[in-house]
Amino acid sequence: MQRAITLALQAQFKTEPNPIVGAVLTDRNGQVLSEGFHEKAGSPHAEVVALRHFETVPEDAILFVTLEPCSHHGKTPPCTDLILKKNVKTVVVGCQDPNPLVSGKGIAALRANGVFVTTGVCESACRNINRVFNKHIVSHLPYLTVKAAVSLDGKIAMASGESQWITGELSRAKGHELRSQHQAIAVGRQTLINDNPRLTDRRSAKGRQPIQIVYASRGDIPFDSFFVKNRQTRRILFAGNGIQPEMVKRLCAEGVEVFIDDRSRPTVLWSLERLYEIGVCSLLIEGGGELIASMIREKVADQLCLFLSGKIIGSSSAISWTGELGIEKLADVPHLSFDHIEKLGDDLMLTCFFPKP
Numbered sequence: 001m002q003r004a005i006t007l008a009l010q011a012q013f014k015t016e017p018n019p020i021v022g023a024v025l026t027d028r029n030g031q032v033l034s035e036g037f038h039e040k041a042g043s044p045h046a047e048v049v050a051l052r053h054f055e056t057v058p059e060d061a062i063l064f065v066t067l068e069p070c071s072h073h074g075k076t077p078p079c080t081d082l083i084l085k086k087n088v089k090t091v092v093v094g095c096q097d098p099n100p101l102v103s104g105k106g107i108a109a110l111r112a113n114g115v116f117v118t119t120g121v122c123e124s125a126c127r128n129i130n131r132v133f134n135k136h137i138v139s140h141l142p143y144l145t146v147k148a149a150v151s152l153d154g155k156i157a158m159a160s161g162e163s164q165w166i167t168g169e170l171s172r173a174k175g176h177e178l179r180s181q182h183q184a185i186a187v188g189r190q191t192l193i194n195d196n197p198r199l200t201d202r203r204s205a206k207g208r209q210p211i212q213i214v215y216a217s218r219g220d221i222p223f224d225s226f227f228v229k230n231r232q233t234r235r236i237l238f239a240g241n242g243i244q245p246e247m248v249k250r251l252c253a254e255g256v257e258v259f260i261d262d263r264s265r266p267t268v269l270w271s272l273e274r275l276y277e278i279g280v281c282s283l284l285i286e287g288g289g290e291l292i293a294s295m296i297r298e299k300v301a302d303q304l305c306l307f308l309s310g311k312i313i314g315s316s317s318a319i320s321w322t323g324e325l326g327i328e329k330l331a332d333v334p335h336l337s338f339d340h341i342e343k344l345g346d347d348l349m350l351t352c353f354f355p356k357p
């Protein structure tokens with residue numbers, strides 16, 4: 001199963017909206033007979049790749065697969081049918097498919113046809129490699145990662161708004177890696193004004209660029225910003241119902257798609273629903289503090305990547321990465337769980353998970 005997980009990870013961030021899946025066929029002694037993984041949406045499933053060289057597999061063959069085989073007709077026929085056709089007698093499954101519409105049905109279909117199925121082998125590892133899929137397939141919302149570069153006292157900018165650069169080069173390179181792992185990147189209006197970020201994945205020479213998103217209730221953003229001028233990339237502005245038709249026209253003329261909430265300020269949940277509708281499964285929020293505060297208040301964030309510098313800004317009027325949450329009791333504050341910590345030059349990168357709502 002470890003080998004199957006390694007195979008699955010070769011396609012990480014390339015299979016959306018599908019999960020990553022690895023499969024290994026062995027004999028009774030653990031000798032690998034063949035293997036495969038799901039490369040991208042529309043391409044053969046891992047089981048199909050692992051079984052393709054066999055008319056029927058040897059009598060003692062065991063198929064290890066990180067995720068429950070599908071039993072429904074999607075873009076490709078059910079893998080359970082193929083497993084039966086190739087006469088696989090033993091299947092070891094890492095974790096059940098979290099999709100409530102199909103969960104457990106693949107395992108049940110195999111068992112009903114006399115296949116010996118063991119489940120839950122390396123279960124948490126098999127589940128964790130598909131965090132993005134697990135979130136969107138159940139909630140129909142994109143997986144949301146919050147990223148911030150902060151001083152040791154949690155500030156994302158000086159009181160003047162100056163913020164470049166709080167962290168070092170290695171942290172910034174890691175930030176670009178995060179961009180390449182998400183389908184869309186978002187910032188609040190004030191960050192666009194202060195920083196004019198390019199919001200591009202500079203590591204990607206020819207691959208896809210993430211969709212760029214700005215939250216600005218009235219759409220009043222600088223028209224000479226990289227966001228407005230970058231016609232190569234899909235750009236979306238989330239606005240409120242107070243945006244003037246003239247402003248919508250000007251933005252559309254620049255190729256910016258404008259989505260308008262029926263509230264005066266677009267809520268994050270509403271925007272995530274719109275993003276999921278257009279096929280976005282993962283979103284990276286790059287600040288600033290006020291936008292991140294909305295994500296936390298609305299309890300829609302999944303993961304935090306905090307780049308922590310040893311610098312101290314030390315000003316109560318400088319913005320902190322969480323903005324103003326307005327929580328009064330300690331019992332009510334969000335309590336994140338630490339996943340791991342990495343040293344990046346002089347900085348630390350903390351990866352944490354938000355509590356599930």
Ligand SMILES: NC(=O)c1ccc[n+]([C@@H]2O[C@H](COP(=O)([O-])OP(=O)(O)OC[C@H]3O[C@@H](n4cnc5c(N)ncnc54)[C@H](OP(=O)(O)O)[C@@H]3O)[C@@H](O)[C@H]2O)c1
Nearest residue numbers: 149156157163188189190191215217287288289290291294
């Ligand atoms: N160190 C870092 O990692 C980092 C990263 C990013 C930014 N920054 C710094 O952060 C500062 C800006 O942060 P900020 O907190 O002032 O502003 P921000 O979060 O960038 O933008 C806030 C603005 O976004 C608009 N908005 C629209 N919908 C929203 C919603 N649902 N929730 C929240 N805001 C919404 C609002 O303007 P409307 O009312 O007009 O809609 C709001 O005033 C800059 O100085 C920048 O340099 C630092």
